[in-house]
Amino acid sequence: MRRMRAIAGLSVLFMTVGLLLGSLSPASQAGAGAAGGPLSWFAGGNGQQGAIKAMASYGVDLYAGTLHWTSGCEVWCYDGSDWTRVATGGFGDTDNEGVVSMAVFNSELYAGTLNWVSGCEVWRYDGTDWTRVQSGGFGSGDNHSVSSMAVFGGALYAGLENHVSGCQVWRSADGSTWNRVSADGFGDGGNADASSMAVHDSMLYVGTFNPDTGCEIWSSADGATCNQANDDGFSDGHNGTVSSLRSFKGKMYAGTWNNRTGCEVWRRDGPNPADWTQLGGDGFGNKNNVDASSMSVFDSCLHVGTYNHDTGCGIWRSADGDSFQQVNTGGFGDTNNLDASSMATHGGSLYVGVADWERGCEMWRTAGQGGQPYTDWAQVSFNGFAGATWYVAEGSTYGGFETWILVQNPGSGTAHVTLTYMTGEGEKEGPATDVPPGSRVSVNVADTVESFNVSTEVNSDKPVVVERALYYNCRQCATGSLGATCADTNWYVAEGSTYGGFETWILVQNPGSEPAEVNLMYYTDSGMVSGPIITVQPGCRETVNVADTVETFEVSTEVTSDNPVVVERALYYNNRQCATGSVGATGTHTDWYVAEGSTYGGFETWILVQNPGSEPAEVNVTYQTGWGEVSGPTLTVGAGCRESINVADTVETYTVSTQVTSDNPVVVERALYYDNRQCATGSLGAGFTGTTWYVAEGSTYGGFETWILVQNPGEDTAHVTLTYMTGEGEKEGPGIEVAPGCRVSVNIADTVDTYNVSTQVTSDKPVVVERALYYNERQCATGSVGFDVN
Numbered sequence: 001m002r003r004m005r006a007i008a009g010l011s012v013l014f015m016t017v018g019l020l021l022g023s024l025s026p027a028s029q030a031g032a033g034a035a036g037g038p039l040s041w042f043a044g045g046n047g048q049q050g051a052i053k054a055m056a057s058y059g060v061d062l063y064a065g066t067l068h069w070t071s072g073c074e075v076w077c078y079d080g081s082d083w084t085r086v087a088t089g090g091f092g093d094t095d096n097e098g099v100v101s102m103a104v105f106n107s108e109l110y111a112g113t114l115n116w117v118s119g120c121e122v123w124r125y126d127g128t129d130w131t132r133v134q135s136g137g138f139g140s141g142d143n144h145s146v147s148s149m150a151v152f153g154g155a156l157y158a159g160l161e162n163h164v165s166g167c168q169v170w171r172s173a174d175g176s177t178w179n180r181v182s183a184d185g186f187g188d189g190g191n192a193d194a195s196s197m198a199v200h201d202s203m204l205y206v207g208t209f210n211p212d213t214g215c216e217i218w219s220s221a222d223g224a225t226c227n228q229a230n231d232d233g234f235s236d237g238h239n240g241t242v243s244s245l246r247s248f249k250g251k252m253y254a255g256t257w258n259n260r261t262g263c264e265v266w267r268r269d270g271p272n273p274a275d276w277t278q279l280g281g282d283g284f285g286n287k288n289n290v291d292a293s294s295m296s297v298f299d300s301c302l303h304v305g306t307y308n309h310d311t312g313c314g315i316w317r318s319a320d321g322d323s324f325q326q327v328n329t330g331g332f333g334d335t336n337n338l339d340a341s342s343m344a345t346h347g348g349s350l351y352v353g354v355a356d357w358e359r360g361c362e363m364w365r366t367a368g369q370g371g372q373p374y375t376d377w378a379q380v381s382f383n384g385f386a387g388a389t390w391y392v393a394e395g396s397t398y399g400g401f402e403t404w405i406l407v408q409n410p411g412s413g414t415a416h417v418t419l420t421y422m423t424g425e426g427e428k429e430g431p432a433t434d435v436p437p438g439s440r441v442s443v444n445v446a447d448t449v450e451s452f453n454v455s456t457e458v459n460s461d462k463p464v465v466v467e468r469a470l471y472y473n474c475r476q477c478a479t480g481s482l483g484a485t486c487a488d489t490n491w492y493v494a495e496g497s498t499y500g501g502f503e504t505w506i507l508v509q510n511p512g513s514e515p516a517e518v519n520l521m522y523y524t525d526s527g528m529v530s531g532p533i534i535t536v537q538p539g540c541r542e543t544v545n546v547a548d549t550v551e552t553f554e555v556s557t558e559v560t561s562d563n564p565v566v567v568e569r570a571l572y573y574n575n576r577q578c579a580t581g582s583v584g585a586t587g588t589h590t591d592w593y594v595a596e597g598s599t600y601g602g603f604e605t606w607i608l609v610q611n612p613g614s615e616p617a618e619v620n621v622t623y624q625t626g627w628g629e630v631s632g633p634t635l636t637v638g639a640g641c642r643e644s645i646n647v648a649d650t651v652e653t654y655t656v657s658t659q660v661t662s663d664n665p666v667v668v669e670r671a672l673y674y675d676n677r678q679c680a681t682g683s684l685g686a687g688f689t690g691t692t693w694y695v696a697e698g699s700t701y702g703g704f705e706t707w708i709l710v711q712n713p714g715e716d717t718a719h720v721t722l723t724y725m726t727g728e729g730e731k732e733g734p735g736i737e738v739a740p741g742c743r744v745s746v747n748i749a750d751t752v753d754t755y756n757v758s759t760q761v762t763s764d765k766p767v768v769v770e771r772a773l774y775y776n777e778r779q780c781a782t783g784s785v786g787f788d789v790n
Contacts, residue, residue, distance in 0.1 A: 049074055049384035052353025052361045055344035056102035058109040059127060062346040064353055065099025065111055066361060066384070070564050071486065073099045075111060075125075076385055078363075080347060082413040083381055085388045085461050087111075087130055091123055103149035105156040105175055112146025112158055120146045122158060124175055133176050134158075143168060150197035152204040153223050157181075159194025159206055167194040167208060171223055181224045182206075191216055198245035200252040205229065207242025207254060215242045215256055230254070231273050234266055246295035248302040249321050253279075255292025255304055262287040263306060267321060280304075280324040284316055296343035298350040299368040303327075305340025305352055313340040313354060315373075327373045332364055351380075359688075360384020382789040387463030390483040393509035393541065393568040394581055395421075395454040397446040400473050405443040405456055408465040408696035408725055408758035409435040415462040417441075421448060422455040422509055427539035430456070435464060438723075438730035440696065440758040455509035455541040455566070458483070465758070465787045467696040472576060475775055477679070479570055479581030480697055480782025487511055487564035491584040494610035494642065494669035495682055496522075496555040498547040501574045506544040506557055509566040510536040516563040520544060523556040523610055528640035531557070536565060556610035556642040556667070559584065573677055578780070580671055580682025588612060588665030589687040595711035595743065595770035596683065596783055597623075597656040599648040602675045607645040607658050610667040611637040617664040621645060624657040624711055629741035632658070637666060657711035657743040657768070660685070674778055681772055681783030689713065689766030690788035697784065698724075698757040700749040703776045708746040708759055711768040712738040718765035722746060725758040733759070738767060761786065 049066035056063050062078040063086075072090025076083045090096030090113070098114035109125040110133075119137020123130050137143030138160060148159035156175055160168040166185020172178045185191035186208070193209035204223055208216045214233015218226040233239040234256070241257040252268040254276075262283015266276045283289035284306065291307035302321060306314040312331015316324040331337035332354065341361075342353035354362040360383035369376040395403040409415040414437060419430030430448050435441045445454060458466050466483040487509075496504040510516045515538060520531030531549045536542045546555060559567045567584040597605040611617045616639055621632030632650045637643045647656060660668050668685035698706040712718045717740060722733030731752050738744045748757055761769045769786035 049361050050357045051339065051341050051355035052363060053098055053100045053341055054102040054111070055342045055351060055353055056104055056109060057344060057346040058104050062344065062351060063102065063109060064363065065102055067098030067100070067114065069097055070094065072096055073113060074385065075099060078380070082411050082462060083385060084413070085385065086125070088388070091121070091130060091132065096121060101146050101149040101158070103151055103156060105151050108175065110149060110156060110175065112149055114145040116144050119143050120160060122146055134178055138168070138170055138178060145193070147193050147195050148197040148206070150199055150204060152199050155223060157197060157204065157223065159197055161193035163192045165189055167191050169194055169206060182226060186216065186218050186226060186228070193241070196242050196245045198247060198252070200247035205245050205252060207245050209241040211240050213237055214239050217242055217254060228273060229268065230276055234264065234276060234278070239264060243291050243293050244295040244304070246297060246302065248297050251321060253295065253302060253321070255295055257291040258282070259290040262289050263292040265292055265304060279318070279322060280316065284314065284324060284326070289314060291339070293339050293341050294343040296345055296350060298345045303343060303350060305343055307339040309338055311335060312337045315340055315352060325372045328377060329373055332377060332379070337362060360386055385463060386485050386789065387465055388460050390458040390464070390466035390485055391487060391509060391511055391566040392456040392458070392466065392468040392483045393507045393566045393583070394468060394470060394479065394481065394570055395445055395456060396452050396470065397450050397454060398452045402471045403445040403454065404469045405445060405458065406467045406469060406696045406758070407435050407441045407443065407458065408694060409437055409439055409462070410465065410694055410725065410760055411462050412437045413462060415460045415464050417458060417460045417464065419443060420457040421445065422457065422511065422539050422541050423449060423451045424453045424540060426537070436729070438725050439727060440725050440756045442756055453541045453543055455507070457511050465694040465696045467784060469697055469782055470581065471780070472579065475780055477572070477576055477579045478775065478780040478782045479579045480773065480784050481568060481581050481583045481683070482784045482787060484566050484583050487566050488586040489561050489564050491559040491567035491586055492588065492610060492612055492667040493557040493559070493567065493569040493584045494608045494667045495569060495571060495580065495582065495671055496546055496557060497553050497571065498551050498555060499553045503572045504546040504555065505570045506546060506559065507568045507570060508534070508536050508542045508544065508559065510538055510540055510563070511566065512563050513538045514563050516561045516565050518559060518561045518565060521558040522546065522550050523558065523612065523640050523642045524550060524552050525554040525642060527638070554642045554644055556608070558612050571682065573680065578673070578677055578680040580680045582669060582682055582684045582784070585667050585684055588667055590662050590665055592660040592666070592668035592685040592687060593689060593711060593713060593768040594658040594660070594668065594670040594685045595709040595768045595785070596670060596672060596681065596772055597647055597658055598654050598672065599652050599656060600654045603654070604673045605647040605656065606671045607647060607660065608669045608671060609637050609643050609645065609660065611639060611641055611664070612667065613664050614639050615664050617662045617666050619660060619662045619666065622659045623647065623651050624659065624713060624741050624743050625651060625653050626655040626742060628739070655743045655745055657709070659713050672783065674781065679774070679778055679781045681781045683770060683783050683785045686768050686785050686788065688788055689768055691763050691766055692789050693761040693769035693786040694789070695759040695761070695769065695771040695786045697771060697773060697782070698748055698759060699755050699773065700753050700757060701755045705774045706748045706757065707772045708748065708761065709770045709772060710736070710738050710744050710746065710761065712740055712742055712765065713768065714765050715740050716765050718763045718767050720761060720763045720767065723760040724748065724752050725760065726752060726754045727756045
């Protein structure tokens with residue numbers, strides 16, 4: 001089980017921004033996330049695996065190492081079609097926050113870690129198993145990071161980061177026994193990091209991070225005796241880091257971090273420290289390109305990846321080693337893609353690992369087709385490899401409750417899945433199951449545990465999608481929700497009521513190995529009310545009754561914790577005749593989308609807006625119906641307050657979606673009731689639109705009906721295709737058109753008749769997707785926002 005903990009010492013970490021994060025600041029991560037995973041709008045929006053810091057081609061596959069502050073680094077393997085997770089949770093220690101270097105040596109793969117607590121480590125992989133070959137920072141906890149690796153002269157070299165006495169270089173002839181070959185900081189303690197390494201012309205080159213006098217490059221013919229090969233900072237102290245080094249066309253090239261005038265690329269043209277030539281200008285003509293983070297030679301051209309906090313990362317190409325042209329659009333079309341943090345060539349393609357601290361890291365691939373930019377860029381991983389770990393806070397298998405975990409595998413390879421249950425008494429080992437490609441598997445939690453309080457952790461070697469369904473009183477009422485792909489220390493729950501027959505419960509899951517001290521704060525229509533403080537033991541689940549503190553029709557909740565947890569909400573009405581439930585949000589947004597809604601034929605729909613900020617929020621509501629957009633109300637939600645909007649006050653229709661925009665960040669949920677509130681569904685809204693969505697839950701047999709609801713808030717018609725994933729594999733669904741400003745509902749039963757069906761929705765224009773499921777002539781229902789991977 002992962003060890004979830006608050007990260008200490010980040011102020012020191014961010015001193016090395018040029019090396020690790022391309023001048024990422026802690027503030028740039030604030031407020032990222034929300035529920036439902038690295039998608040910023042659902043759990044994991046803290047970036048999940050936020051950066052791909054290292055890559056290597058090993059055997060016939062490509063390997064990528066990630067960085068994650070709380071749950072530990074991961075290593076992923078790509079076979080050209082599917083990604084498989086081959087290391088997780090920091091190799092069993094979440095203090096290993098990142099894999100920041102990789103190298104292949106003696107037919108094995110080596111990975112160096114970032115570890116601020118006990119010191120960096122080196123791990124070795126033989127294609128099947130990982131073995132730790134160095135730990136404890138090579139004997140000093142001050143050696144935080146194995147920032148660089150290279151193979152030279154029949155030995156493996158590792159460059160270490162040390163802010164106390166200076167960087168170090170170590171060498172191993174067999175990968176197991178290591179010897180130090182450099183003085184502290186090459187004789188200057190200001191050289192805090194051996195940030196990059198490369199081999200050129202029978203010489204080993206090491207680039208440093210030096211915030212005092214500027215970066216340095218050291219060269220060695222024997223791997224031990226070193227000479228400085230450049231002037232400090234290339235005569236500019238603002239060149240703080242040599243972030244990348246590469247040999248190209250008989251010359252050595254170096255890329256720097258410079259947050260004053262922009263990154264620089266230098267070429268060595270002679271034997272003396274001054275014999276370097278700057279190329280491409282400061283920041284390639286844009287000072288916001290602050291870091292030349294990565295380099296690779298591909299298609300007989302030198303490629304340089306940059307960090308840009310304004311327009312997103314850039315990829316720059318030079319065929320002659322003199323002039324450079326950009327060959328991608330900024331951030332690959334997403335300005336949250338800040339940093340091209342790693343590059344590798346593999347299988348005739350150039351791969352770029354991208355840091356995105358909003359929605360999680362991404363991997364992009366090109367074969368170099370087209371002009372400027374390349375026209376064949378393809379995204380081959382999404383949102384921090386979202387979906388390999390899921391958390392479900394809600395669950396009960398006692399006293400008339402039943403709980404199901406629904407696992408969808410949209411990939412082309414079988415997913416090997418294991419479940420762990422967290423109860424009031426601690427962890428219980430759940431089943432292991434295989435989910436074939438293009439299919440759905442349902443797991444009955446009661447087959448393993450009988451408890452009022454049970455949460456679930458789902459681990460898979462491949463990305464999957466997980467939802468939860470809970471039924472009560474012989475399925476007279478039900479709740480359902482998308483799971484969360486990450487634990488977090490801050491959660492928001494917009495929906496809640498404790499008056500007039502309503503009861504609301506906050507469910508807190510602690511998947512970590514340390515107790516979590518949890519504080520609850522309630523937001524009502526009249527202001528904030530302090531809730532209880534509880535301790536959730538590791539591997540346990542706790543339940544909080546909101547009515548123990550407040551009695552009101554309108555209440556939202558904020559949950560804060562000293563260690564990451566997972567939060568859901570359950571609401572019951574009229575002696576539990578109907579219920580709604582949803583995962584919480586880990587962040588706020590100024591734009592929210594709600595695909596589901598109906599205000600005709602016995603339906604009522606409410607939009608619930610929570611303002612956890614310190615300033616009032618001016619909120620505008622727009623409805624998307626079957627015939628187009630309709631302007632909704634404008635209202636002010638006071639600081640620390642919650643407001644409810646009755647959609648029927650504006651439109652009367654079977655089909656209505658909602659768009660909420662606000663001048664200050666808020667949180668939005670949706671509640672829908674049917675037949676005088678005999679059944680209900682509820683869900684967190686979506687903070688983003690997307691072109692690919694997944695819905696794990698669905699059934700069209702034995703009294704079930706399932707609908708897929710597609711909202712198009714854009715200005716162009718969306719051409720949408722549905723694919724269904726059943727226990728027997730994929731089934732082709734319909735193709736539909738959703739006009740701009742409209743909503744379309746699709747009945748899955750028109751295509752498949754089965755107990756187990758998941759859905760994939762793809763669109764040529766960004767849309768929003770939800771799912772509604774009804775049972776027993778709509779006596780009970782569940783609903784949830786889909787999982788967006790764009």
